[in-house]
Amino acid sequence: MSNQPTSEQTQWVWEQCGFEFWKPVENGAYDILFPDGSLCLGKMVGIDLNNLIRYAVPKLNEQGYYIVEISQDYPNWEVIIEGHNQVFSNAKVGESQDHKLEDALFWACFKCFGGKE
Numbered sequence: 001m002s003n004q005p006t007s008e009q010t011q012w013v014w015e016q017c018g019f020e021f022w023k024p025v026e027n028g029a030y031d032i033l034f035p036d037g038s039l040c041l042g043k044m045v046g047i048d049l050n051n052l053i054r055y056a057v058p059k060l061n062e063q064g065y066y067i068v069e070i071s072q073d074y075p076n077w078e079v080i081i082e083g084h085n086q087v088f089s090n091a092k093v094g095e096s097q098d099h100k101l102e103d104a105l106f107w108a109c110f111k112c113f114g115g116k117e
Helices: 007-014 049-062 102-111
Strands: 020-026 029-033 039-042 066-073 076-083 086-089
Touching: 007 049, 007 102, 020 049, 039 076, 049 066, 066 102, 076 102, 086 102
Parallel strands: none
Antiparallel strands: 020 029, 029 039, 066 076, 076 086
């Protein structure tokens, strides 16, 4: 799996978290409806720990999944999510030194939500 998700994969994960996107209106900007009902015009919602913890982790918990391990085997991060007798992991994304915890959490969430590589 590539370290950086495509824009389609990113949008799909955020849609699983309750975001709604409308066609790009100009210069690649979207109308974005946030799960709390606020509306904004902007680029794709960023993959960062703040957004993942605020939106993706609670959605996982609602569905009966829980983060059971976050570990680092430098330079790689691994996130393991379990629930319903299933285990999802980012499978130690990549081997380069530029990987971040948010990459690992994103890919583990992607798999848990049912995303296909």
